[in-house]
Amino acid sequence: EIVLTQSPGTLSLSPGERATLSCRASQSVSSNYLAWYQQRPGQAPRLLMYGASNRADDIPDRFSGSGSGTDFTLTISRLEPEDFAVYYCQQYVTSPYTFGQGTKLEIK
Amino acid sequence: QVQLQESGPGLVKPSETLSRSCTVSGYSISSGYQWGWIRQAPGKGLEWIGSIHYSGNIRYNPSLKSRVTISLDSSKNQFSLKLSSVTAADTAVYYCARVFSGIAYFFDYWGQGTLVTVSS
Numbered sequence: 001e002i003v004l005t006q007s008p009g010t011l012s013l014s015p016g017e018r019a020t021l022s023c024r025a026s027q028s029v030s031s032n033y034l035a036w037y038q039q040r041p042g043q044a045p046r047l048l049m050y051g052a053s054n055r056a057d058d059i060p061d062r063f064s065g066s067g068s069g070t071d072f073t074l075t076i077s078r079l080e081p082e083d084f085a086v087y088y089c090q091q092y093v094t095s096p097y098t099f100g101q102g103t104k105l106e107i108k
Numbered sequence: 109q110v111q112l113q114e115s116g117p118g119l120v121k122p123s124e125t126l127s128r129s130c131t132v133s134g135y136s137i138s139s140g141y142q143w144g145w146i147r148q149a150p151g152k153g154l155e156w157i158g159s160i161h162y163s164g165n166i167r168y169n170p171s172l173k174s175r176v177t178i179s180l181d182s183s184k185n186q187f188s189l190k191l192s193s194v195t196a197a198d199t200a201v202y203y204c205a206r207v208f209s210g211i212a213y214f215f216d217y218w219g220q221g222t223l224v225t226v227s228s
Contacts (some may be wrong), residue, residue, distance in 0.1 A: 035214035037154075044203055045154065045219035054215065088154055092213035096169045099154040 002026055002091050004100035012108040019076040021103045023089035028069050033093040036065055036074045039102075040085045049074065050085075079105075110134040111203050115224055116127055118228050120198075123135035124189040130204030131184065138162045138182040142207035143176065144215065145189045147200040150223075155200075159207055193227045 003026040008017035014017055023034065037045035047056040048083055049065040052072055062077040084107050089100040116128040130143070137143055144159030157167060158168040160178045168176050177190040201223050204216035 012192065033188060037215075042223050045215070046218070047216050050208065050212060050214050084152070090154070090214060095133065095213075097156045097213050099156070101153045 001096055002029070002061055002094060002098055004053060004088060004089050004098055006087075006090060006100035008103060009101075010104045010106060012106050014108045015079050015081055017079050018075075019079055019083070019105055021074040021076075021087055021105070022065075023043070023072045023100050025070045025072075025091060029091050029093050031093065032068055033091060034065075034067070034072050034073075034091065035090045037088045037090065038083075038085050039088065040082075055061045076105075081107075087089070109215045110206060112201065112217060114204050114208065114219045114222050116175070116224070118221070118224055119223060120194055120224060121228050122195055122226055123193055125200060126189075126202075126224055126226070128189040128202050128204070128224070129186055131186045132189070133185070133204075136164070137180060137185055137187065138181075142167075142213075143180070143187045143203050143212060144205050145164050146203045146205055146215065148203070148221070149197075149200040152200075156188065157191075157202075159213075180207075190224050198224075199226045200224060 005024045007022045034052045036049040038046045053065045085104045111133045118128045142159040142161045145157040173193045180187040189195040201221040204219040206214045206217040
């Protein structure tokens, strides 16, 4: 099973700042089969990125993804108030399809 | 627009079977895609449970496989989850979701999720 470790656990930033979230895999995620989700309180997760760097439909371009192999990054260039949420990465290179434990992005 | 709506009891007794259904609107599940279940224990992360394709292809998380059954009813445009012999550790929000494709196994549409509590 591929274990995904996200860091930091909590990130405290202000609106307008840049956020960098990390997802590290216990083994290589080939073909960049990695997705990112955003989860606001009381809501279902929302797909942000797939294939490590492809934005899902209707996702603003302030969100970007990068990385390969075992190290992946989600970057939010300028934080908007609605971006403060929990973010999860997920690998889909092999079953069982696993998620990271999440990074909480909170307002400083 | 694809929409998914879960339904089923919100309280299940220990050792009994948890049952959830997911009704899909805006798309016929017999036309394609895989349809899956994910859960989230209170304050915890996400755990993939399994998925089903209309062709009958089913995948389960090995950690739950012995207790899980996923089925599909195309006449109701619905798919279902059964989890047997539940304990308090199975208390979670259960989400149904659409799998983007058989190769790109991420989830592009989600139901709103419902908390299922295991308690006597």
